[in-house]
Amino acid sequence: MARFPVADLTPGMRLSRAVHTDSGMVLIGEGTELTEAHINRLRTMDIESVQVELERRPDKTREEMLAELDERFRKSLDSVYMKRLKKIFVEHIDESFNNNGNPGAAQSD
Amino acid sequence: MNHSTIMETRALRSQIEGIATLPTIPSVLRTILRVIEDPKISLKEIGSFISSDPVLASRVLKVVNSPIYGFSGRIASVNQALLLLGLNVVRGMLFGVSVFEVMEKSMEGLWAHSLGCAVTARIIAQKKGVEEPEEVSVAALLHDIGKVALHLKFPEEYAEVLARAEAEELFITVAEERHFSVHHARPGAWIAEKWNFPKNLVEMIGYHHQPQLARNVPVQTAIVHLSDIIIRARGFGFAGDRFVPPVQPAAWELLNLSDEEMKSILGEIDEGLVRAEDFLQFDE
Missing domain, CATH: 3.90.105.10 (Molybdopterin biosynthesis moea protein, domain 2)
Structure with missing residues (x-):
């Protein structure tokens, strides 16, 4: 925006x-x-x-976002809840890349 | 807690409470807070008082129409804001708005963290059907007020605490406890009490890291706790450390959100944050 x-x-x-x-x-x-x-x-x-509204283009690649997520969760993954929360975040990032049709995201065509 | 720690904590409390007002609270805000304290005054009178100051009125309208509350562009007058949000919420919000400068000075990124937490808390509170989601937003906006208090009272020491958290990869709560024997949530509650915030707000601020101890508003406190964790996990703003602290199992169970609900919450947060971007600076 x-x-x-x-x-x-x-x-x-x-x-x-x-x-x-x-x-x-x-x-x-x-x-x-x-x-x-x-x-x-x-x-x-x-x-x-x-x-x-400007076209929403993520300023980071999917890989960068996932690496940052790994780093942020590094100290709390002993918790099963945090493992679950992290998994939800990973899926959310994946989905947002697929929906935006970002060239970096995995697409079949 | 042993005897000497109790003494230390008492001393700390009186020092924190000695922060009479935040230095950056503009005088007009001080006046309005005084007016609001007056039990005889009506909501309508307060509304016209706020409206009589164009800068204050536009600031109130800007905040109530921000993604913090989700009314987005639908509130056109100060009286409408007071009616919809209630006096306590408007009061907490005025505090939140006025502390943003000092928040940002205490810790770069703390305002963004607080704002993001407020957006998140509002979304979860609505999802859980909490009666007054705005009250939860305000608590989330102010949940880290204790960090501001510690910074204001002990600027050098607090800078050291932050440096240590960074160097030793500590959670900010752990680094604070090592130095002050309590972490920011206690001073946050002290100052909220001192400022006569409603008791629910004091509880949410005081227990945002131990929501299982909340007695009056356990669900709302769990929401502030989870929102703090989600917004850190989302990487929005900065709260004093680089790591997401673990969620309290009891809070997670209490809120009992399914994976699908969580994902829809994350989607709504993304939208809310995009709209929050331009709210990160005040341009009046």
Whole structure:
């Protein structure tokens, strides 16, 4: 997510936070995909920037994330609960890489 | 605990309690806290008091609409915030917001850790159907306040404790205990009590490493405990050491979350943290 100047918005960007008027009324709701009309409306109002979702790209590879996880859990794996928690984290990392279609993740095609 | 340790702990307690107010609490916040303490004042009066200060009002709205509480962008007025969250929660939140600077000064990454813990606690509390999830969020936001207190009162010594934890690969609780004979949760509870925080909040802060000892709010305390562990495991922020401490078996059993539930919690945390990113700095 990032704060984006209204001047630089392009249609298709998605708001990650609602835009409000000064009186607190919701102008454009959270999650709205911006159209040309929305952007023009924002430009005519006195709004400088809005929060938009940027494509989420993990800044670390799967292998780096797993290595860091190993290190963090190093002192607590005597506990069966922590083994289970770690396994859940590993699966969660694997799934997030698969869903994002990250080139680093294992994919069949 | 032998006699001399008890004496030491008493001395430590009175020194910690001597921290009257946090140096960075802005004067307007001090005023608002005084106003809130007044038992005769109504919620509406407090609302209009907060609203009369635009900086304070915008800060309150920013916090209540943050991923800590999950109302995201839906709370448009201070009165609505007070009605939805209640006075105690707003008060704890104002503390949390005002201590963030000193938190970050005490330990780089502690604010992110606290914020991440609050997001996590809210998500788990909602999943478990806890009646006031916001109260659990506030406790999670403030759970490490004892680290701030130790740093404020004993800056050099606390820096040594941190250096030792790093060099000897100790859990921060162990390094603190070696030096002060107690770890940060006790001073956290002392200061929370001193500041007249509600007793549930004191209990959650005081027992976040021993949730099995909580008597009034055992589930909520277990949630703060587990959230602390999850957010460290997630590698978000810094809490004084590089290692995830083991979860208390009783707390894990009490919460009884299935693997599937845990995974959905981790997914929600990821979303919450993405939205929390820009909340890590205040730009007003």
